[in-house]
Amino acid sequence: MNKIWIVAQREFTSRVRKKTFLLSTILLPLFIFVFYALMIYFSVNGSDDVRIAVVDKANLFGDSIKSDKELQFKFLNDETEGSIRTKVKNKEYSGYIYVPGSTSLETDSLQVRAEKTLGLMTREKIEKRVSSRLKEKRLLSLPAITQKQIDSAQRDVGIKVTPLEGNEKKDKSAVSYAVGFASGFLIYIILFIYGTMVMRGVMEEKVSRIAEVIVSSVKPFQLMMGKILGIGAVGLVQFLIWIVLVSVLMALLPVLMPGVDPQQAMQQVPGNGMAQAQQSGVAVFMTHLSEINFPLLISCFIFYFLGGYLLYSSLFAAVGSSVNEDPQDAQSLLLPVTMPIVFSFVIMMKAVNDPTSGLAVFGSLFPLSSPIVMMARLAHGIPSGVTITELLLSMLFLILGFMLTTWVAAKIYRTGILLYGKKVTWKEMWKWAFRKN
Amino acid sequence: MNILEVRRLKKYYATQKAVDDLSFSLASGSIFGLLGPNGAGKTTLIRMITGIFFPDEGEIIFDGRPFNPVSDILQIGYMPEERGLYKKMKIGEQAVYLAQLKGLSKSEATRKVKEWFVRFEMQSWWNKKVEDLSKGMSQKLQFVTTVLHEPKLIILDEPFSGLDPVNANLIKDEIYRLAQNGATIIFSTHRMEQVEEICDHIILVNKGTKILDGTVKAVRQQFKEHLFRISLEEIPAGIESPAFDILRQEDHSLVVRIRETHKPNDVLQYFLSRQQNVTGFQEILPSLNEIFIRLVEGTPLSRKFEKITA
Numbered sequence: 001m002n003k004i005w006i007v008a009q010r011e012f013t014s015r016v017r018k019k020t021f022l023l024s025t026i027l028l029p030l031f032i033f034v035f036y037a038l039m040i041y042f043s044v045n046g047s048d049d050v051r052i053a054v055v056d057k058a059n060l061f062g063d064s065i066k067s068d069k070e071l072q073f074k075f076l077n078d079e080t081e082g083s084i085r086t087k088v089k090n091k092e093y094s095g096y097i098y099v100p101g102s103t104s105l106e107t108d109s110l111q112v113r114a115e116k117t118l119g120l121m122t123r124e125k126i127e128k129r130v131s132s133r134l135k136e137k138r139l140l141s142l143p144a145i146t147q148k149q150i151d152s153a154q155r156d157v158g159i160k161v162t163p164l165e166g167n168e169k170k171d172k173s174a175v176s177y178a179v180g181f182a183s184g185f186l187i188y189i190i191l192f193i194y195g196t197m198v199m200r201g202v203m204e205e206k207v208s209r210i211a212e213v214i215v216s217s218v219k220p221f222q223l224m225m226g227k228i229l230g231i232g233a234v235g236l237v238q239f240l241i242w243i244v245l246v247s248v249l250m251a252l253l254p255v256l257m258p259g260v261d262p263q264q265a266m267q268q269v270p271g272n273g274m275a276q277a278q279q280s281g282v283a284v285f286m287t288h289l290s291e292i293n294f295p296l297l298i299s300c301f302i303f304y305f306l307g308g309y310l311l312y313s314s315l316f317a318a319v320g321s322s323v324n325e326d327p328q329d330a331q332s333l334l335l336p337v338t339m340p341i342v343f344s345f346v347i348m349m350k351a352v353n354d355p356t357s358g359l360a361v362f363g364s365l366f367p368l369s370s371p372i373v374m375m376a377r378l379a380h381g382i383p384s385g386v387t388i389t390e391l392l393l394s395m396l397f398l399i400l401g402f403m404l405t406t407w408v409a410a411k412i413y414r415t416g417i418l419l420y421g422k423k424v425t426w427k428e429m430w431k432w433a434f435r436k437n
Numbered sequence: 438m439n440i441l442e443v444r445r446l447k448k449y450y451a452t453q454k455a456v457d458d459l460s461f462s463l464a465s466g467s468i469f470g471l472l473g474p475n476g477a478g479k480t481t482l483i484r485m486i487t488g489i490f491f492p493d494e495g496e497i498i499f500d501g502r503p504f505n506p507v508s509d510i511l512q513i514g515y516m517p518e519e520r521g522l523y524k525k526m527k528i529g530e531q532a533v534y535l536a537q538l539k540g541l542s543k544s545e546a547t548r549k550v551k552e553w554f555v556r557f558e559m560q561s562w563w564n565k566k567v568e569d570l571s572k573g574m575s576q577k578l579q580f581v582t583t584v585l586h587e588p589k590l591i592i593l594d595e596p597f598s599g600l601d602p603v604n605a606n607l608i609k610d611e612i613y614r615l616a617q618n619g620a621t622i623i624f625s626t627h628r629m630e631q632v633e634e635i636c637d638h639i640i641l642v643n644k645g646t647k648i649l650d651g652t653v654k655a656v657r658q659q660f661k662e663h664l665f666r667i668s669l670e671e672i673p674a675g676i677e678s679p680a681f682d683i684l685r686q687e688d689h690s691l692v693v694r695i696r697e698t699h700k701p702n703d704v705l706q707y708f709l710s711r712q713q714n715v716t717g718f719q720e721i722l723p724s725l726n727e728i729f730i731r732l733v734e735g736t737p738l739s740r741k742f743e744k745i746t747a
Contacts, residue, residue, distance in 0.1 A: 003538060006534070006537050006538060007538075010534055014523075014525070014526060204523075204524075205523075208521040208522065208523065208524055209517075209519045209520055209521030210520070210521045210522055210523060212489070212515075212517040212519055212520065213515070213516075213517060213520055213521070213522075213535070213579075213582075214535075214538065215489055216487045216488070216489060216510065216513070216515040216517070217510060217511070217535070217538040217539050218538050219506075219507075418484075418489070420519060
């Protein structure tokens, strides 16, 4: 036990002190933050204000099209096409719409001329506003219709989907989906990153020929466990730093960029018509987010993170111990280890949609896939996503599964780590795992 | 007092008898040579003594008690033939780490490493990395990490490979010093001249079994062929004697084999009675190298893979 601790300590400190650790741990959240900040910045300030001159000889629009700061329509009905053209050339306006006197309301083509190509977003905005104004005018031209009637007819209907049971609670499946998918995906990534880290650590020991030196003072099992625990600790620390850094930076965002509220910014990206819906969408998202049981989710996340990591990293270690100098060998030996991870990811994508389906239940109980799949089900909450019995069973199975893989992996590891110059097959590894002593 | 006794040790692999019914004992404070051709089972034997492998049969008595891999391993220092160090780790820290794994506390390990670094003039290496060292330098470091925890039994597998004569002598002197201080040293190598020079006692292993066991002197005596070199001022023609045969003639000396029932004195008498001036007379004992080749030759050098039913 004491020796496992010494080994784990070395694994931990030697990795944490590496420059790459500092870089990836500090720079990655910074990078995400900068990316996020830039995205918001550009979506708010990126588009120049566009001013469109409208020469409406036919008086189609009644001298008004919805305008705001970013997109203004100015009616200059007295200008000729030639004079408006020069004004656009002189950059007084970004573009113009010329409606000849002969045009009727029934027209289906109008032309916007701009000195330079307008952005896709702006073009869409112009199109939407012009056509919605035109639609309004057409409706108004019908006999006995008032503006008020049109407004009331155009009101949006809010549609809510609620489960049959579960009192007045609003439906939160979209949020659960997002949270479930995100945490399942995180565990998927963790298994790969830290699993391969363990594998490479073992390969390093084998290739640099230090394995036999160490094994003469430490049992192979202690060496393997020390490495797994040390790297697991690196992973935990890295994750905690990421979480703290990202949340601090996110909190700092409004301070660093005054006047930019990320929530507001998100609404402004799409066209104005959608902003309304978007706003309520964000608000609903936020309230649903606060309804998710985060203490439960986070503690389960840590449990499944550790359980899944311990389960798979010992298998990765076994593969690493069987590989010789040629890292290419690792590829084929790795396949049986990575396949279940990829499969559980696929099951997770189904489970996040339908957390109580048979496949999801199986996937969340089976220890090779439960770390990823269970997170997706947990996001839907207890008991609507997963029952408490299933959760406890799944945890128990994961612990048993972890003990089993470690036991098997330790036997493969013990033989593999001292074997040089021989290409190992799965058949041989199987033999090492299940022979006596 | 024997530090190590190996009794009827067996280790069979699926296709080979790596170690087959091997016994020997090792006196405390001696330097012991474990010899054998490639694939003789030396590494397997050593791995059982260091607790890396469990024997299939037989027992190992360490320091008077049955060998307990967990606790006795702290009394053993092993430098394997396939050796290496963490390339990216600082040398000082690495030595301390390896000593800690041998059960030393961190402060004690640090103190000892510093002591040894002074002795080997390696103080300036502390913050360097292993990848900055030459092969000989890392060999020295490896030796230090092997003996740092003052083990009772030190096992060195080809300790001089890659060392220049100066550094090899440094290590050799250290080996003598450690043996004088009571440590027992097992020395596994193919380099017979080193064995002759250093070892008190050797065993020769081939195909998993012991084929020779004894002190270097006794072994050479055992395999002597009654060869003598006699040097003369002038070599006469037509030498013939019932006491010896001439094997070959070098300038001013003859190599002769004395026939059975005759004595070296008979050779001298033959030349003295003929008024020859004898300038030298010396017995030629076979070198370990010759003995080794004689014993191992004729047996198929590389092992055959065969099904073992144990």
